[in-house]
Amino acid sequence: MDNQRNLILAVVLCGILILGYDAGISYFYPTPPDTEQVNRATTPEQRRSADIQENSDAGPSATRAAVEADQIATAVDLDEALASGNRVRIDAPRVEGSINLVGARIDDIELKDHRATVDKDSGPVQLFAPAGTPIQYFAQFGFVGDGTQLPDAKTVWKASGDVLAPDSPVELQWDNAQGQRFRIRLSIDDNYMITADQTVANMGDGPVVISPFATITRTSTTSSKSTWISHSGPIGSFGGSVDYGPDYKDVVEETAISGAADPAWIGFTDVYWLGAMIPQSGAGLSTGFRSLGNDLFRADMIYNPTTLRPGRQITRTSRVFAGAKESGVLDLYQDQGISQFGLAIDWGWFRWFEKPILWLLRQIFSVVGNFGVAIILLTCIVRGLMFPVAQKGFASMASMKAIQPEMKKLQEKYKDDKVQQQQEMQKLFKERGVNPVAGCLPMLLQIPVFFALYKVLILAIEMRHQPFVFWIKDLSAPDPAHILNLFGLLPFEVPGMLALGPLALLLGCTMWLTFKLNPAAMDPVQQQVFSIMPWVLMFVMSPFAAGLLLYWNTSNLLTLAQQKYLYSKHPQLREAADRERAEKAAKAQSESKA
Template sequence: MDNQRNLILAVVLCGILILGYEAAVTYYYPTPPETEQVDRATTPEQRVAQDTGENPEIASAAIQKEVDLDEALSAGNRVAIDAPRVEGSINLVGAKIDDIELKDHRATVDKDSGPVQLFAPAGTPIQNFAQFGFVGEGTQVPGADTVWQASGEALTPDTPIDLRWDNAQGQRFRIRLSIDDNYMITAEQTVANTGNAPVVVSPFATITRTSLTASKSTWISHSGPIGTFGGTVDYGPDYDDVVEQKVVAGEADPAWLGFTDIYWLGALIPEAGSAPDTGFRSLGDNLFRADLIYNPATLQPGRQITRTSRLFAGAKESGVLDAYQDAGIAQFGLAIDWGWFRWFEKPILWLLRQIFSVVGNFGVAIILLTCIVRGLMFPIAQKGFSSMASMKAIQPEMKKLQEKHKDDKVTQQQEMQKLFKERGVNPVAGCLPMLLQIPVFFALYKVLILAIEMRHQPFVFWIKDLSAPDPAHILNLFGMLPFEVPGMLALGPLALLLGCTMWLTFKLNPAAMDPVQQQVFSIMPWVMMFVMSPFAAGLLLYWNTSNILTLAQQKYLYSKHPQLREAAEKERAEKAAKTQSESKA
């Protein structure tokens, strides 16, 4: 009766885990909304209704009529951007960089889907854009509706573009834009005072974006406002925090700030030593802005000032970010939320890229990387098994000591330590190897979550994107039946294989002494099969490879330590006999 009650309890607990886990997976691994499905029903007036007290020239950047993306980009007054890795255009109305496409990254897994549209004009469903401008006192400054004059037709790495505007009051404004071979645009903002009186001018730069198309911020990877302040990367606050606080001021000594998704980043890098004011603010209607405002400068007649800012708008490729960091942007490589184990993660990512460059298939690269890591960790696992074997060898003597001194725990512990010393056994040696492996395997897991290299990479047959869940669903016969399988019931072949391999690894382990533990262990592989089904196919491929290697490792080590296998089989036999006698009683 007790065993039946324990089994029912284990089944109920596993059922609760299955039902509750789907909500957790949806929270931590959501599917980003498709930009075509975003419905924006509020008005521009509602979008800018706020009591922030900000400068109207900067605030007016948010006032835009809602328009279709193609309509916005075909409106004219634009200068093309054509660089090796990005293309798009500059909006001469307001000096906004609001059209950036990433040539090397497709919008969807379909090879004909076109490039990722990272920046888009204000008012469009996926609005995300940067603006460079000026605020001032005692003179007219360019605003959001100012039409700048361009010195050329296209911004390329070889041809910078000058944007010019004259206020006809003695002040001339210029923004010189240049772009490199990756994702960095440099903006030199200059104002010259040719009038007869001093004026006060302050250059600024902003990034404005909607959160409706943002990836979800999770414990694995931050998404939202980000920046380096005071020598430390600040992975927060998130969008909800900014909405609650309205304005979040940046801390001292900003190195860069902006908005991040799992794979993409838009960031402003101020001029070194300029000590600008920075921060994040909510504009309402799911709009947010990162501000970079230089200190006001008083320009006497005949003088000018220049402030140089940079704009990163591109993919979070570790090698590219690290190169910019080496060039002087503090901690820019940490725009990828590596976490505590980055010293393991970055070498693993480097090795994964090297393997991929040789084999040409990211799934095969994951398998080979897992084999290499498990191979490197094998001596540690072998040491753990040796320790387990030694403990098994002296277990009969340990039981005798426990029985002999069951009423005197101090003496019992002393005799145990004496036995360990005589036999040269370390009771914790079996645990330490396992603990040493945890950071390495967690690092491998996180690399597969964060690596943009896995995005849209095929493996074999039906798996066209290793960064997405397994698309084949067993319960609808792989799409043959006309219904969509919901949530964690969407089992694919990789999830089924995971359950089987995990069940086999549990079968090779020594039987649990506690009946409830034994029953839970017998059910857990099939629970995990459902739990892991919504995860990326690349992660399931890693776990399956790891489980298969664990099976091979256990088979080999059991052959080297037969006393462990004999002890495990003996424990199983004793447990089965005890269970059978209890059921008869």
């Protein structure tokens, strides 16, 4: 009766897990709610940030009602916004788009090498987009200060050229007719980096106080979800370490979060994309994140104010990265002096394993030309390299099984004297040359390696939109073939974890076979739970990316082959487990009769 009751409880808990998974994810990773308007600042840094707020139409200036009214008034279609005049075209090897001369904004960035959808005829990814559009995300350069008229969000700058290209920088100019001349010289490299030299010259009769600034504003409605394995949201490098801590919800709750000392870069990250600002090295500045309400957020980078006497000028050089989180590109910028920039990818603790694995995956893909095949071959290589470790663990298990009868005798003989029992056990281990923890150490060594492989497949942008075979057109997306709607023949969408595809079904079968082949002796309840677990995990893992399921299936098949081989080399493992299983079954039968 107890076994039946435990089994029913296990089945009920598994059902709750399956049905409540989507609700749990929505609870733990919710969309940031609307927020009240930012309070009026009181510190010098907050006052300068508030000055930026007043010089920008990206957010509110008084109350939440004003925010919503402004949002409604400026809501525009993307094509309509980009069709307006006063733009300088961007044409670089890997990005294209335009600069809005109204407000000196970089608000149109498309990534030439990355498609928006899996359809090969789809356009490129639109990363930056103008304010008021559904995907608004842009960088802005400007000046705040005292003692003179300053450019604001409505200022129309004059451009020195029509196209910003790697060999063709563009200078934006504005004269306030009060003696101050403002310039922003923009240049772009062959990847994703735009450099802005912000200069103000005081040709007037009296001193003025100026603070150049740069901001990145974005909506969180189009952001990827932040999870325990991959951070998405505000990000920055401060004091030589990357802060993955705050997410959009944190910024909403705090209204504004100040950046720590010694900032190297600051911005917003998604799983595959990054918008970040890099300040001038050695220049004094303050940074932070701010909630603007209505799912809008801003990263600030404000240089310390400088008093400009007549005839003097200052220049501050900032950079904006707007592009894909390609490990090689980020590492290249890090080698050029941007501290910790390669860690914009949330590698975690095992990055020393993950980066070599990603490099090997790229090399295999360059040879075979199919990313799914590359995942299979990479999994085989990693499992092959770890095979000696697994073999050593099995040998240790076999040694322990061989002396198990003697261990039981010692346990019975000294059951009332635990100290003596331990001493005799240690003596037995030493005589037989057995290390009782040697079987665990190989397993512990394998954990970081296999976790690193798993995380590489989640973070690697190289897997995005890569096909495998037949119906799998995108390995970074869930398996599109769903068994419950007969692979699309029935006219309904299968929800959440019920969307079982062939890869998920194969995963359940291979996991069941793996558990079945394991000779470890278990009591009846454990056996029942382990018999259910593969099918529960099959539902849990069905929404995961097809590339991950392909990796798990390959790993399970290799595990089966490895177990078959090692058990053939150490038959005493299976014999001992079968003997223990028979003894437990006989004992359970005798207890039931009693």
